[in-house]
Amino acid sequence: MTFLRFAWAWLTSGQQWHGSDSIPLRVAQHLGYSGLSLLIAALIALPLGVAIGHSGRGAFLIVSLANIWRAIPTLGLLIMMVVYLGFSPLTWLIPLVALAIPPILVNAYEGVLGVDPDLTDAGRGMGMTGWQVLRRVEIPVAMPLIILGLRTGAIFVVATATIAAEIGTGGLGRFIIDGLASNQYDQVAGGAALVVALALLVQFAFVGVRRLAVPAGLRQAGRS
Amino acid sequence: MLTRPVPLKRLAASGLALAAGLTLAACGGSTSSNPLSPSASKGSVVIGSANFPENELLAEIYAIALQAKGVKVTDKFNIGAREVYYPEIAKGAITIIPEYNGALLTTSVDTSSTAATTSEVDAALTAKLPSALEILTPSAAQDKDSVTVTQAFATAHHLTSIAQLKPLAKTMTIGGPPEFKTRTDGLIGLAKNYGLHFKAFVPLDESGPITLAALKDGKVQAADVFTTTPQIITDKLVALADPKFNFAAQNVVPLVYKKGVNSLIVNTLNAISAKLTTAGLLAMDKSVILDHASYSTVATAWLKSEGLPH
Numbered sequence: 453m454t455f456l457r458f459a460w461a462w463l464t465s466g467q468q469w470h471g472s473d474s475i476p477l478r479v480a481q482h483l484g485y486s487g488l489s490l491l492i493a494a495l496i497a498l499p500l501g502v503a504i505g506h507s508g509r510g511a512f513l514i515v516s517l518a519n520i521w522r523a524i525p526t527l528g529l530l531i532m533m534v535v536y537l538g539f540s541p542l543t544w545l546i547p548l549v550a551l552a553i554p555p556i557l558v559n560a561y562e563g564v565l566g567v568d569p570d571l572t573d574a575g576r577g578m579g580m581t582g583w584q585v586l587r588r589v590e591i592p593v594a595m596p597l598i599i600l601g602l603r604t605g606a607i608f609v610v611a612t613a614t615i616a617a618e619i620g621t622g623g624l625g626r627f628i629i630d631g632l633a634s635n636q637y638d639q640v641a642g643g644a645a646l647v648v649a650l651a652l653l654v655q656f657a658f659v660g661v662r663r664l665a666v667p668a669g670l671r672q673a674g675r676s
Numbered sequence: 677m678l679t680r681p682v683p684l685k686r687l688a689a690s691g692l693a694l695a696a697g698l699t700l701a702a703c704g705g706s707t708s709s710n711p712l713s714p715s716a717s718k719g720s721v722v723i724g725s726a727n728f729p730e731n732e733l734l735a736e737i738y739a740i741a742l743q744a745k746g747v748k749v750t751d752k753f754n755i756g757a758r759e760v761y762y763p764e765i766a767k768g769a770i771t772i773i774p775e776y777n778g779a780l781l782t783t784s785v786d787t788s789s790t791a792a793t794t795s796e797v798d799a800a801l802t803a804k805l806p807s808a809l810e811i812l813t814p815s816a817a818q819d820k821d822s823v824t825v826t827q828a829f830a831t832a833h834h835l836t837s838i839a840q841l842k843p844l845a846k847t848m849t850i851g852g853p854p855e856f857k858t859r860t861d862g863l864i865g866l867a868k869n870y871g872l873h874f875k876a877f878v879p880l881d882e883s884g885p886i887t888l889a890a891l892k893d894g895k896v897q898a899a900d901v902f903t904t905t906p907q908i909i910t911d912k913l914v915a916l917a918d919p920k921f922n923f924a925a926q927n928v929v930p931l932v933y934k935k936g937v938n939s940l941i942v943n944t945l946n947a948i949s950a951k952l953t954t955a956g957l958l959a960m961d962k963s964v965i966l967d968h969a970s971y972s973t974v975a976t977a978w979l980k981s982e983g984l985p986h
Contacts, residue, residue, distance in 0.1 A: 456797055523815065531885055533884065534885060534886050534889045535889055538889060538892075538893035538895070539889070539890065539893050539895045575930040616880070617879075618886065619880070619886055620851070620878040620879050620880055620886075620890070620895070626879075629879070630854040630855075630857075630879060631852055631856075633853055633854035633879075634857075634858050634859075635855075662948040
């Protein structure tokens with residue numbers, strides 16, 4: 453329980469909450485890096501995943517690539533970006549977006565692909581076009597899995613956005629990296645505890661998102 | 677205390693054993709002129725190294741030179757941390773390891789030491805090292821922290837020394853490892869010793885790719901770069917002189933387990949230290965780290981060019 457003791461001591465010390473290196477600032481930065489990375493990853497991966505699930509074409513290739521992609525070490529990618537791109541926002545954006553794409557892509561694809569064919573059949577039977585089937589049948593039915601993908605991606609990103617601090621930017625990683633470098637373990641513990649707390653908050657937030665986005669009729673049909 | 681006289685036979689036997697023992701001991705030592713001794717072993721050592729290229733290179737240099745002199749060498753390279761290899765050498769499991777006098781002093785011998793110049797550090801080490809260990813003659817080569825700028829920046833502002841940064845510092849951003857902000861020889865020491873107050877500090881890494889990219893990119897105008905970082909050559913960087921010894925001396929010096937070395941070994945190592953310079957070490961580091969030459973090739977070439985045993 454030493455970790456909790458350290459974290460508590462640091463979090464309850466007043467000075468951590470003010471100034472240029474304060475907890476509120478770092479949390480805000482962290483949410484900013486995470487939010488932007490997730491947004492861009494979703495903009496890329498959602499349309500792609502849904503399209504592949506709907507048409508069934510290119511599935512094997514894209515999904516295999518996505519799974520291989522997961523093996524890329526995010527920190528290694530970050531260092532590579534620094535060497536080639538210098539110090540622009542892209543330097544940390546690219547690794548974090550790359551991290552979030554696979555879960556969003558694969559879940560969206562699986563979600564749309566797994567829609568009961570009877571439902572899409574019924575839709576076509578009612579005269580819906582392909583687009584309408586997608587928009588009014590497939591996506592709503594796939595919503596639980598799509599949201600799961602977004603949630604997983606969000607947790608990955610929130611947990612890993614700490615690496616942005618390696619290249620001199622902000623975020624909660626600042627506490628962990630600076631604390632380690634100067635042997636201030638209460639700072640390390642406090643920073644880590646904040647990352648965990650933020651990840652849990654994201655989990656709860658997505659429970660709310662799910663409630664809003666998944667049609668009522670589907671919610672009874674079991675969790676995914 | 678003898679209570680009765682020792683029988684002559686026993687005395688003679690002990691005397692013979694003693695004589696035999698002394699002869700054998702004489703054979704086991706350094707080159708002996710005793711015509712009766714077998715080809716004398718010149719000694720046997722275990723050479724260790726830390727797990728970064730420069731240290732492994734230095735250990736390789738020691739190994740090749742000693743082997744050329746007939747010493748039997750076993751290597752234990754790439755040991756991760758000083759916390760691991762220092763106890764090993766303190767108990768004699770390792771005989772020789774290339775060290776940096778300042779770091780050795782402040783990490784393992786006297787954490788509160790404020791010795792800064794080479795002679796201060798050496799004196800502190802000599803006084804405080806455990807009796808089983810000693811440092812040999814340090815070399816002039818140093819791998820220490822520095823305040824480094826690009827060649828372009830140095831030329832534009834006519835810079836050769838950290839002291840000349842005083843009027844410029846408030847317009848400059850400086851980078852270094854995160855602890856540089858609070859370390860006594862970091863921003864605090866630079867302010868105290870040279871009156872420097874920088875506009876901003878950016879936390880980077882320990883003289884690694886992030887720091888070098890930041891200098892190249894112009895994200896920082898100065899950074900803490902180790903003086904034997906090969907990119908000093910390839911990226912055209914200038915490590916500014918530190919006349920007030922803000923950064924403590926870090927001369928390369930062999931740390932040895934006294935009982936494991938003899939005068940041949942000590943003389944060979946001292947001869948190497950006498951020829952080792954920061955520029956020479958930097959050039960060798962570049963070959964090994966950037967040009968991917970093998971340690972033994974680079975070590976042998978250097979020993980040869982300096983007229984040392986190889």
